[in-house]
Amino acid sequence: MARQSLVAMISDDLLARIVSGEFEPGSTLPGEQDLVTQHEVSRMTVREAVKTLEAMGVARIERGRGTFVNPFNQWTSMEAVLRATSTGENDASASIQLIELRRMLETGAAELAAERLSIQELDLLREHLASMRAAHASNDVGSFVEADLAFHDVILHASGNVFLAVLFEPLSRILAARRTQTSRVPQIQANAIEEHAHIVEALASRDPERSRLAMDSHMAQTLRDLTTYVLNA
Known part of the structure; x- marks a missing residue:
């Protein structure tokens, strides 16, 4: 060898x-x-x-x-950090820091996307939101997570900034694992649906500041849900 x-x-x-x-x-x-x-x-x-x-x-x-x-x-090393977090080591700390990272990057992505996303992308966001509602109603966690991840992926690409999508690509595996963990809680799903609906409304208004604040509200709610229903459960 x-x-x-x-x-x-x-x-x-x-x-x-x-x-x-x-x-x-x-x-x-x-x-x-x-x-x-x-x-x-x-x-x-x-x-x-x-x-x-x-x-x-x-x-x-x-x-x-x-x-x-x-x-x-x-x-x-991103590889080393992902290896550690995907095994559950440093679980609480990694979960919180991951949300902090998303909050910094995704609020900016939403702000940029407000003026850049196409009608087709806006319709796609509504479709993913509808899929989240249907999955919540049928208690289909896998489909809920898939639609949730796809929703955010549309916004990242609609931002028009190629670096955002590239930065998030290595995180896809760990994000899917974390969403599956938290989305098993029905109330977390309900809160996420409400926050995603506000994001769609904000993006549809084409108001960058409103869109940024809507995404920030979603990240804040995600952190509260993680603390309340998962870390302190």
């Missing part, structure tokens, strides 16, 4: 063990010789694998002392 493939395999294994909680923040990763023995590779390969984790902000190398796991909030 090529050395680069071995490097990726070892760094991925270490990341998986960190994410699983085997190595907690502040703890020391296995020494170089231990990793050489475990994986039957050269010291150079092990060093490159550890440097990969260092580049991701997951670990730090302290010469003469060893390699230590960094706190979650110091990680700089």
Whole structure:
């Protein structure tokens, strides 16, 4: 196997063990010789694998002392962060921070979309809202989440800013998982439908400020629902 493939395999294994909680923040990763023995590779390969984790902000190398796991909030790799949050580690903190990120970006997307979305996109938003209502009535969580995600995707693309859609693409998997978790609560579904209806009305008015505030209200409601019905349940 090529050395680069071995490097990726070892760094991925270490990341998986960190994410699983085997190595907690502040703890020391296995020494170089231990990793050489475990994986039957050269010291150079092990060093490159550890440097990969260092580049991701997951670990730090302290010469003469060893390699230590960094706190979650110091990680700089989207891949690593998504791996950690998708397993349930740092669940409460990650859920709140994800909403904070969405609040910053999606309010701006709604503001831009107000003047840029087409009639077809506005009709599509109404269709997704209708699908959410139907799914809520039939207690179909999967269809509700699908329509919810599609609703927001339309707004991101209607903003006309390609960077917004690109930024959100890696988050799609974790967003789907979080929505499935929260959307099992009927009241959260009902609140989301009401907030989405306000967003459609605001966008239909073509008022950027009204649209921004409607999306901000939705994000605030999402955070309240998460705290009330999920984190403190």
